[in-house]
Amino acid sequence: MVLQLKEVKKSFLEPDGSPLPILDIPWFELGPGEQMVLVGPSGCGKTTLLHVIAGISRPDSGHVKVNGWDITLMSEAESDRFRAETIGYVFQTFNLLPGFTALENVMLGMRFARGRVDRARAKQLLERVGLGHRLHHKPTALSVGEQQRVSVARALANRPSLILADEPTANVDAGHQQQIVDLLRQTCQEEKVALLLVTHNMDVARQFPRVDRLEDFNLVLKKPTKPNGAAAEA
Amino acid sequence: MSLWLIAWRNIQQRSLASALTGLSMALGVALVAAVLVIHGVIDRSFRRGAQGYDLVVGPKGSPLQLVLNTVYYLGDPAGKIPHEHYVELISHRFQLPDGRVSPPFKAAIPVCMGGSYLGFPLVGTTPEFFELSFMEGEHYQFTQWGGQGRNMETRNIWEAVVGPAAAKAANLKLGDQFQPRHTRGVEEEECPEEHHPFTVVGIFAPTGTPNDRAIFVNIEGFWQMHEHPSKDTPSEEQTEASRRFVSAVLVRLDESDPTLNAAIPRLIEDYRIGGVQVFQAVHPSVEVTKLLEGIIGNVQLVLLILAVLVVVVAGVGILVSIYNSMNERKHDIAVMRALGASRLTVMMVILLESILLSLGGGAVGVLLSHGLVGLLGPIITEHTGVQISALQFQVSELVLIPGLVILASIVGYLPAAAAYRTDVAKALAASP
Numbered sequence: 001m002v003l004q005l006k007e008v009k010k011s012f013l014e015p016d017g018s019p020l021p022i023l024d025i026p027w028f029e030l031g032p033g034e035q036m037v038l039v040g041p042s043g044c045g046k047t048t049l050l051h052v053i054a055g056i057s058r059p060d061s062g063h064v065k066v067n068g069w070d071i072t073l074m075s076e077a078e079s080d081r082f083r084a085e086t087i088g089y090v091f092q093t094f095n096l097l098p099g100f101t102a103l104e105n106v107m108l109g110m111r112f113a114r115g116r117v118d119r120a121r122a123k124q125l126l127e128r129v130g131l132g133h134r135l136h137h138k139p140t141a142l143s144v145g146e147q148q149r150v151s152v153a154r155a156l157a158n159r160p161s162l163i164l165a166d167e168p169t170a171n172v173d174a175g176h177q178q179q180i181v182d183l184l185r186q187t188c189q190e191e192k193v194a195l196l197l198v199t200h201n202m203d204v205a206r207q208f209p210r211v212d213r214l215e216d217f218n219l220v221l222k223k224p225t226k227p228n229g230a231a232a233e234a
Numbered sequence: 235m236s237l238w239l240i241a242w243r244n245i246q247q248r249s250l251a252s253a254l255t256g257l258s259m260a261l262g263v264a265l266v267a268a269v270l271v272i273h274g275v276i277d278r279s280f281r282r283g284a285q286g287y288d289l290v291v292g293p294k295g296s297p298l299q300l301v302l303n304t305v306y307y308l309g310d311p312a313g314k315i316p317h318e319h320y321v322e323l324i325s326h327r328f329q330l331p332d333g334r335v336s337p338p339f340k341a342a343i344p345v346c347m348g349g350s351y352l353g354f355p356l357v358g359t360t361p362e363f364f365e366l367s368f369m370e371g372e373h374y375q376f377t378q379w380g381g382q383g384r385n386m387e388t389r390n391i392w393e394a395v396v397g398p399a400a401a402k403a404a405n406l407k408l409g410d411q412f413q414p415r416h417t418r419g420v421e422e423e424e425c426p427e428e429h430h431p432f433t434v435v436g437i438f439a440p441t442g443t444p445n446d447r448a449i450f451v452n453i454e455g456f457w458q459m460h461e462h463p464s465k466d467t468p469s470e471e472q473t474e475a476s477r478r479f480v481s482a483v484l485v486r487l488d489e490s491d492p493t494l495n496a497a498i499p500r501l502i503e504d505y506r507i508g509g510v511q512v513f514q515a516v517h518p519s520v521e522v523t524k525l526l527e528g529i530i531g532n533v534q535l536v537l538l539i540l541a542v543l544v545v546v547v548a549g550v551g552i553l554v555s556i557y558n559s560m561n562e563r564k565h566d567i568a569v570m571r572a573l574g575a576s577r578l579t580v581m582m583v584i585l586l587e588s589i590l591l592s593l594g595g596g597a598v599g600v601l602l603s604h605g606l607v608g609l610l611g612p613i614i615t616e617h618t619g620v621q622i623s624a625l626q627f628q629v630s631e632l633v634l635i636p637g638l639v640i641l642a643s644i645v646g647y648l649p650a651a652a653a654y655r656t657d658v659a660k661a662l663a664a665s666p
Contacts, residue, residue, distance in 0.1 A: 047663070056572055057659045077576050084574020091662070095569040099247030104235065111235045112574035154573075 001065070002161050002194040003030040003053065008062035010052060022048050023059070028212075032161070035185055035195040037205040040214035046198035047092075049214070050164045053196070054087050055079035067161050084113035088155030088193070090184070092167035094147040096139040096154075102126060102146075103135040106154045113158040125153035129183055145176035152183055156191055163188055165197040169204055181207060237579070241586035248559055252591060255548075255555040259595025260602060262545035263638070267603035267631055269541050273534045274628040279442065280306070280522045280530075286368045286443070288495070289515045291315075291323065291342075291502055292482040297516040298525060303347060304482040305518050306444045307355040311347040317478035319507055320344055324483070328501040336498060337488040341366055344480040346456050351414040354400040355448050358456025361385050364395060366486060368441050375439035383408045383436035391455040394432040397446040401437045404449075410434045414449070414459065429459050453480075485515070546641065552591050553645035556584065560652045567653050568661030581654040588646025592638040600631065 005028040011019040022045045030036060040046050051057040053064055055071040063070050066086055071079045083089075088109075096105045106122040126135055129149040131142075139147055148168060155163050165184060169177040181204055188195040197208070205211050245252040292300040293313035302308040315323075328336040343366070346358035364374040364385045375381040386393035396406050406412060411431035432451050440446055451459075457478050487495045499515035506512075567580050575583075608624025 048659075051659050051662075054572070056662070077578075080571070080574055080576045083572075089572055091569075091572075095565075095572075095662070097243075097566050097569060099243040104239075104243070107235045108240070108570070109573045111237075111240070112570070112576075112579065117235045158574075 001029045002032050002034070002067060003196065004028070004063070004065040005053070006063045006065075008052060008059045008064060010048060010057070010059045023052065025049070025062070030162070030194050030196055033189070033192045033194055034210065035188060035208055036197070036210035036212065037208040038196065038198045038212050038214060039200060039202065039205045040198070041200055044214045046200075046214055047166055050089075050166050050196070050198060053162075054089060054164055055083050081113070084109065085158055086161050088158070088160040088163040090148075090151050090155045090163065090165040090168045092170045094139075094144075094151045094171070096147055096150055098139050101136045101138055102131055102142065102150045102153075105139070105150055106157050109154050109157045118157075122153070122157060125156055126150065128187065129153050144172055145179060148172055148176070148180050149183060152180070152187060156187060156193065159191065160193055162194045162196065165195065167199055167201075168197065169199065169201060177201070177204065237583055237586055238590070241583050241590055244563075244583065244587050245590060248555075251555050251559070255552050256591050256595035256598065258551045259545070259548040259592055259638075260598035262541065262548040263596040263599025263634060264603040264606075265541040265544050265599075266538065266634065267600045268606065269534065269537045270628045270630045271603060271607055271626060273530075273538075274630070275622050275626060276530065277526055279444075280526060281519065286366070287484040287518060288487045289485040289499060289502075290482050290518050291485055291513050291515045293512065294514050297514060298521050300482060300514065301516060301518045301521040302525075304345060304484070305522075307347070307357070307448055311481040314479040314481065315483070315512070317480065319512055320480045320483060322507060323502070323505070323513065326505065328498060328505070330494065330497055330501075334491070334494055336494055336501070337490065339485050340488050341484075341486040343484045344453060345482050345484060346453055346479065347481040349414045349456070349459070351412050351449050352404045354397075354404055356414045356456070357448050357450045358453040359450055360453055361388055363450065363484075364436075364438065368443055368445065372441070374441065376436050379439035381437065381439035383434070385436055386450070386452050387435075388452070388454075390435075391452045391458065392430055392432050393435045393455070394449060394451045395436040395438060396434050396450070397448050398437055398440045399447040400449050401434070403447070406434050406437070406449075408434055408437065412449075414451070430455070545638075548595065549592065549641045549645045552588055552642065553648060555591075556588060556646065556649040557652065560649050563653075564656050564661040567656045568658045571656065571658040572662060577654045580656070581650040584650035584653045585643060585646045588649070589639055589642040592642035592645075593635070596634055596638045600634065 005025050008023055008025040008028075009021070010023040011021045014020050038046060038049070048057060052059050053066070055064075055074070059072060062072070064072050066082070069082065069086075071082060074082060096102075097108065100108060103119075103122055103126060106125060107117045107119060110117045110122065123132070123135060126132060129152055131146060131149055131153070134142060134146060139150070142150065148171075152168075155165075163184070168184065169180050172180055184195060184197065185207075187193075197204070199205060287305075290301055290304050292304065293315050295312040299309055300312040303311050324339060324342040327338070330336075341362060343360060343363050344358075345363070347355065349356035364376075367373045374385075376384050380398065383395075386395050394412070396404075400406070404412075411433050413429045413431045432455060438445075487498065489495070499517070502513050502515040503511060570580055570583075571577070604624045604627070607622060607626070611622040611624065614622050
C-alpha cells in the first residue's frame with residue numbers, strides 16, 4: 001500500500017479547553033497508482049486529514065504509513081524531508097510563491113527534497129502541463145488555470161508516490177475544472193503516482209473509480225465504497 | 235536553486251522596502267568606510283612625512299610645534315636658531331659617558347620658515363634637501379614620474395624648487411618668477427615692498443608628503459629677502475644674528491651605532507652654548523605617533539563610534555523591515571514548509587535575507603565612500619598635498635565583512651525565529 005491509516009484520531013481544543021474531535025479513522029488504505037476521491041461538506045476535516053497524511057499535522061493517536069514508513073514515528077525534520085521526497089501536494093489556492101517564476105516554483109520543491117534541482121525535469125513537467133511558453137512568468141502573470149497547472153507540476157517534481165490534492169478545482173472556473181481534473185488524473189497515471197483528491201464537488205467525484213466520504217461532521221470515514229461514485233450519490 | 239537565491243527572491247518581492255533598508259545600511263557603511271579611509275590616508279601621510287629624517291633639531295620649546303612646523307608646515311615656527319649656533323651644532327662631536335664619540339651627522343639640513351606665496355609655505359633650505367631620500371628608498375625626482383627641471387644650485391641664490399601640488403595650485407611653471415612675502419598670512423597688498431623674485435628651476439614629482447605643497451628657495455636668497463626692510467622687521471633693528479637664522483635642522487644620523495644614536499637627542503639637548511641649553515632634538519615619527527594616537531586617534535575613535543552606531547541603526551532598520559513583513563509572509567513560509575522545507579531551512583532563508591541586505595548595502599556603501607573619495611581626491615590633494623584616490627582601500631575595511639554578517643545575523647534572528655515557529659497548518663488555512 002502507498003498509504004495506510006490505522007486508528008487515526010485528531011481533535012482540536014475548543015476555547016473552553018474541551019476537545020473537539022475532527023478525525024476518527026479506524027482504517028484507510030490507498031494502493032500504488034490508485035486514484036480516489038474523498039468527499040464531504042466544507043469544514044468536515046478533509047484538509048486536516050490531508051495535513052495528517054502529509055505529516056504537516058500530527059494525529060493525537062494512530063498510525064499513518066506512507067510506502068510502509070510510519071510518519072507518526074518520525075521526528076519533525078525527518079517527516080519534512082520524507083514529505084518532500086514522497087508526497088506531492090496540490091493546494092486549493094495553488095499557493096505558488098509570488099516572488100518566483102513558474103519554473104522556480106517547480107524547482108523549489110526539488111530543493112527541499114534532495115537539495116539537488118533537476119531543472120530539465122522541471123521544464124519537462126511544465127511543458128507537459130502546457131506551460132512550456134510560460135516558464136519564466138511569475139504567478140501574477142499567469143491565469144488562475146495556469147497557476148493550478150504549475151502547482152500540479154510542482155507536486156510531481158520529486159517523483160512522489162502519492163499526490164494529495166486539496167479541493168484543486170475550488171478556485172478554478174467551471175471551464176477549467178475539467179482540465180485540472182484531467183491533468184491530475186492523466187499525469188498521475190503517467191507517473192504511476194497514487195492520487196487522493198478531496199472535494200465537495202460531486203461532478204469531480206463522479207469521475208473517479210473510488211469515492212469515500214467524510215460525513216456528518218462527526219468525521220468518521222466510511223468503509224471503502226463501490227467504484228464510480230456510487231457511495232457519493234447516497 | 236540555492237537558499238541564497240530563495241532569500242534574494244524574497245528581497246526582490248519587497249523591492250521598495252528592501253531598497254530603502256539597503257540604502258540606509260549603505261549610508262551607514264559609507265560613513266564607516268569614509269572614516270577608515272580618511273584616517274588611513276591621514277595616518278599614512280603623517281607617517282610618510284615623518285620618515286625622511288631621524289631627528290629634527292630646533293630651538294627650545296614645544297616638540298610637537300617644532301615637528302608640525304618643520305615637517306608639515308603647520309602653525310608658526312618654534313623660534314629661531316642663530317646661524318652660528320647651527321654651525322657649532324653640526325661641527326660638534328658628542329661624547330657618551332663611556333667615552334664613545336659620535337660620528338658626524340650623515341646629513342644636517344637647515345630649514346628656514348617664514349614667508350609664503352599665494353598661501354603656500356616658503357621654505358629656505360639648501361640643495362642637499364633634495365639629494366636625500368624623503369623616505370627609505372624613495373628620492374625626489376625631477377626627470378620622471380611627472381617631475382620637471384632640476385634641483386636648485388647653491389651659487390644661484392634666487393632659485394626655487396616647487397612642490398607639485400603648490401605648482402599646480404599657484405600656477406607656477408619652470409622659468410616663472412615669483413615674489414614671496416616675508417611672513418606667512420600677510421595679505422599681498424599689505425606688503426608694498428618689492429622683493430627680489432625667485433625663479434622656478436624645478437618641480438619635483440609627487441611624494442605624498444607635505445613637501446608637495448611647499449615652495450623651497452635657496453637659503454641665502456631667503457635670508458636676503460628677509461634683509462629687505464619691512465614694517466615687521468625695521469632695518470635698524472636687524473642684526474647679523476637675526477638675519478642669518480635657521481628655524482630647524484633636519485638631521486639624518488650615521489646608522490653604524492644604534493646605541494649611540496639613541497643617546498644623541500639627549501646629548502644635543504644637554505649641549506650648552508654660552509652656558510645655556512639652546513636646542514631640542516625630537517624624533518619626528520615619535521611626535522607624529524603621539525599626535526596620531528592622542529588627538530587624531532581619539533577624534534577618529536569618536537567618529538568611528540558614531541559611524542558604527544549609524545550602521546547599527548541601519549541594522550535595526552533591517553530587523554524592523556523583515557519582522558514587519560513576517561505576518562504577510564507566514565503563508566509563504568508555510569507553503570515552503572509544506573513543500574518539505576524544515577524549520578531550520580526557513581530560518582536560514584530569513585537570516586540569509588538579512589545578511590544579503592546588510593552585505594549588499596555594505597558593498598554599495600563602500601563603493602559610495604570610495605567614489606566620493608575619488609571625486610574629492612584631486613581637491614584634497616590640491617589643498618593638503620595628501621595623495622588620495624578611490625582605489626586606496628584600508629585593511630581595516632575588511633573588518634566590515636564579518637562585522638556586517640554578525641550584525642545581520644543578530645538583527646535577522648528575531649524574524650528568523652518567527653519563521654521557525656510558524657504554525658504550518660494554521661498559516662496554510664489562512665488566506666494568502
